[in-house]
Amino acid sequence: MSPPYDSTTAVELASAKIFIPDTVTSTWPWPRRLNQYYSKVTVESAAWFASFKAFNSARALDAFERIDSDLVSCLGYPIASKAHVRSACDVMRIFFVIDEYSDVSKPSDVREQKNVAMDALHNPHKPRPKGEWVGGEIVRQFWERTIQDASAQSQKRFIATFELYLESMVQQANDRNEHCIRDIESYIDVRRDTVAMKAVFALLELGLDIPDEVISHPTIEAMAIASMDMVFIDNDIASYNMEQARGDASHNMITIVMRDLDTDVNGAMLWVADLHMKTQKKFLEAMATVPKWGEPIDPQVREYCDGLGNWVRANYEWNFETERYLGTKGPEIQNKKWMPLMPKDCLKDSREIGPVHVDCSLL
Template identity: 55%
Template sequence: MTSFEAFSPKAQDAYNRCDFNLLACLAFPTASKEHVRSACDLMHVLFMFDEYSDRSTPSEVRKQKDAVMDALRNPHTPRPKGEWIGGEAIRQFWERTIQNATPVSQKRFIQSMDEYLEEVVQESIDKDDHRILDIKSYINARRRTGAVKPSFSIIELGFEIPDEVMSHPAIQEVVLAAIDMIAFSNDIMSYNLEQRRGDELHNMVTCVMNEYHTDVNGAVLWTSDFLLGAEERFRTALAALPQWEEPLNSQVKAYCDGVGQWVRANDDWSFEGERYFGNKGLEIKENRWMSLLPKKRATEIGPVHIDSSLL
C-alpha cells in the first residue's frame, strides 16, 4: 500500500501500525497462498476507501465509488490519469484475484461491493447533513457500510456454490448474524477513536445514546446485549443448515465456518493491532476499561496514531 502514496508519511506510519495483514490472516487461516494474498490486498483497499470516504464530500465519495466499480468491471484497463488512487489500487487487487476465483464468486463479490459502496455514499450524505439515524435505520445501513459481506466473498473464491444454495434462509441468517457481530462490535471498538476525530455520527453507540438518552456506558451495554442476540441467531441458523450432495455440502460448511472465523478474527485483531487502542489493546481487552480520548478533529486523510497514555 505504501507504493500508492495514498497518505502522508505520518498517516502512513499510523496505517502500518493497524496491521491489516494480520486481520486478513486471522480471518482466513486455511486459505491458499493466492487467496491469502487477495485477502490482504482487499483489507488494504477497503480501509483505504474507508479513510478517504470519511474525509470526503458526498460528491467526492460518489466519484470514488464510480472509480472502484469501473476498475472491478474493467480490471485489465489502466485507470485514467488524475483519478483517485483507490481506483488503481482496486484494479490491481482484482486483476490478481480473478486469476484464482470462480465466476460465481467473482459475480457475488462485485455485487456486494456495489451494495457496500452505495450505502457509504448515503452515509456521507447523512454525515454531511449531521443526521443521526434511529437504531432500526442504522442497523439496516450498517449491515452494508461495514464492508463485511464483500470480505466474506474471499472465503468462496475457489467454490462453486450456486445462487439458489447461497440464498437459502439458513445460510442468509448465518451471514447476517455474523455481519451484525462484526459490524456492531466494531462500533464499540472504534467509538473512542471516532468521537476523538468528530466522526462518531455513524456509530451504534451514538444512535443508542441519542434514541434512549443514555451515556456511553449505557449505549455500550445495549449494544452488547444486541451482540449476544446475534450470537444466538448465528448458532441457531448454523444448526438449521440442510445437507447437500458433495462437494457442495463441504463447500457450504467451509463457507459458514469461514464466516464464523471472521467474527473471532475481527475481535482479536481489534485488540492486537493499533488502530483503535494503540499499544494498549491487550491490556484493555483484559481489563475492559479505558478513558475517552480528548477530542481532536482530524485535519488530513488517513489513520492517526493513538497516544496510549491517554487511554
C-alpha cells in the same frame, strides 16, 4: 432489560471510564487461528500498497501500517491459500483507503470514488486515466490479480457486494453532510453494508463453487447477517472512543443507542453487548439447521459457514491487537475491560488523509 454482565456495578457505570464488554472470548466456539502465510503476504501487500502513495505523508502511512490490516485478513481466512489470502490482504487495505478518503470527502466526491472503483472492477485489464483518484488503480491491480485464481461465483458475488458497500459509503457521506444521526433500525440497515462484510464473505468463496440458491437460502442468509452484525457491533465498541475523539462518531452503534434510548456511553455498551449475545444465539441456532444438498455442495457449505463463524472471532481479536483504535494498549484494555474516555475532538485537528496515531497517554 437486565445487564448481561452482573459484575458491572452502578458506581462503575457512572464513572468517567468506558466499559468494554467481553462479547466473544468466553462464549464463541471458534478459536483464534492465523493463516500460515501471514508473515509473507504482509510484506508483499505492504510493498504493493506503498507504491501507490495513497496517503500524503510518511506519518499517515506509518499510522496506516500500524493498523495491521493484514492481521485481520489472515485471522479471517486462516485456511486460505497464499494467493487467496494475499487478495484478502489487498482488499482490506482498499477498504481502509476508501474509508479514510470518504471520511473527508463531500458526497459528490464519494460518488465519483465509487464510480471509479466499480469501473476498475469491470475493466481490470484497462489502464486507468492519468490524474484519476488513486483508488481506481489500486482496485484494478487487486482485481486483475485476484481473478486469476478465483471461482466465477466468487467473482460475481464480490462485484455485487462491493458495489453495495460503495453505495453505503455514499449514503454515509450524505448522512455526515446533513448531520443526520440515524435511529437504531435504520442504522443497522446501512451498517450492514458500510462494514463491508458482504464483500469479505464473498472472498470466502474464492476457491469454492456454491450455487446462488444455496447462498441465498434463508438459513445461510440468516447466518451471514448474524455474523456481520456481531462484527460491526464489536467494531463499534472498540472504535467508539477513537471516533468521538476524532469528532466523527455519528456512524457508530454506541452513539445511536445513546441517542435513541437516552442513556450514557456505558448504558449503550451494555445494550449492544446484550444484542450481541442474542445475535450469537441466532447464528448458532441457524447453523444447527443448515440443510443438506449432497455432494459436492455440502463440504463447501460447511467451509463457508465455518468461515462466517470464524470472522466473528477474527474481528474481535484484531480489534484489540491492532493499533487503530486503542494504540498499543489494546491487550491491556481487553483484559481490564475499562478505559478512560478521551477528550472529545482531541484527534480532530489532523489535516492529513489517512488514519491517526492514537495517543496512548490518553488511554
